[in-house]
Amino acid sequence: MSAFVEQFMVDVKAKNAAEPEFHQAVEEVATSLEIVLDKHPEYRMHKVLERIVEPERVIMFRVPWQNDQGEVEVNRGFRIEMNSAIGPYKGGLRFHPSVNLGILKFLAFEQVFKNSLTTLPMGGGKGGSDFDPKGKSDNEVMRFCQSFMTELSRHIGPNTDVPAGDIGVGGREIGFLFGMYKKVRNEFTGVLTGKGLDWGGSLIRPEATGYGAVYFAANMLKTRNETLEGKTCLVSGSGNVAQFTCEKLLDLGAKPVTLSDSGGYIYDEAGIDREKLAFVMDLKNVRRGRIKEYAEKYSTATYKETDPNADHNPLWDHKAECAFPSATENEINAKDARNLLNNGCYVVSEGANMPTVPEGVDLFVDKKILYGPGKAANAGGVATSGLEMTQNSMRLSWTREEVDNRLAMIMESIHDACVGASERFGTPGNYVNGANIAGFLKVADAMIDQGVV
DSSP states (O other): OOHHHHHHHHHHHHHSTTOHHHHHHHHHHHHHHHHHHHHOTHHHHTTHHHHHTSOSEEEEEEEEEEOTTSOEEEEEEEEEEEEOSSSSEEEEEEESTTOOHHHHHHHHHHHHHHHHHTTSSOOEEEEEESOOOTTOOHHHHHHHHHHHHHHHTTTOBTTTEEEEOBTTBOHHHHHHHHHHHHHHHTOOOOOSSSOOGGGTOOTTTTTHHHHHHHHHHHHHHHTTTOOSTTOEEEEOOOSHHHHHHHHHHHHTTOEEOEEEETTEEEEETTOOOHHHHHHHHIIIIISOOOTHHHHHHOTTEEEEEOOTTOSSOGGGSSOOSEEEOOSOTTOBOHHHHHHHHHTTOOEEEOOSSSOBOHHHHHHHHHTTOEEEOHHHHTTHHHHHHHHHHHHHHHTOOOOHHHHHHHHHHHHHHHHHHHHHHHHHTTOTTOHHHHHHHHHHHHHHHHHHHTOOO
């Protein structure tokens, strides 16, 4: 680490205390950008890096609501409007007990570069609440969403800030949020993405993050004249991203063998085929059950409970060529990374945001495996959100095939941008540097063009 980046990180940590995820995300990007800043001193002169880590706006508010027993509950709501240099703020809303200011700042910071990579005109933002929809009735979720949107509606709009879903925010929550926005603002606009197909949503949007991670892996493999056909794949999570990662893997002839939730994980050596995947989708999306029920139904599968005291996650300790972490941040630690490498894994495509700790990232990069960092590999979700915004603006609906083709093309262009940037700055094959540099350059140049604002 150069003296400049070292002092920069000291300042970032001092100004953003007790936000380790944000520190981690900023340090990764700043380290990648050392070679850019050395070659282009104008970025230092304009203090672009110092400006890009400061949110343009941080909104925090209380969210009071009533549960089914008539008791008042209070949660905290957030929206981080990080950077609008290349377009309106764009990024998901997360409802989960772990949500706090630091996690949302890390996600918003990552979103700036991810959105830049998509080639679409979108800035970066993120938001959410420490509300937990798990175990809540539909009416409780509705009342919470309506209270949340009553405040958030003051700060968003189709040309200002366009939120989407994330962990804990699916079609049900987007519907309740959109309904309240429409009532409060008295307008029907594309202010949220991930909407229902009958009222402005886009085909392929639910599938897009998972599909995109698989497309990115396929593009990485193409550089070695390989395909996903016949490859065994480890997938974590069992929500939206994991489900559609499995679906696209099956489309391309691969064999997913794992899924997980907060309780534990299943390993099915025979493979998760389409019938089994349909069971998982019903289990998680309709019955909202636990993944251990998969092992109870299918004798080919084993289930292992999560051990919070373990020094590794056994999900990543199986023989496989590919891994698709699709659950949450920092789910692959250094030991997990070593286990993956020791078991023959040489493709990692991140469906989640920053799921690998820095030591694990260093191992993947040092071993020169095909490692697609989240800001590139999982950009398919926000890319298709951008396509939904376009359809809303044009008052059109594209076919499933058209949206899927556009998604595949966007993921290919993201891959090519990463490869090009890594080669241009002397680190060929390093997708981490490539993604950070390619994402940064577009935003940085726009910020300089627009002056000190």
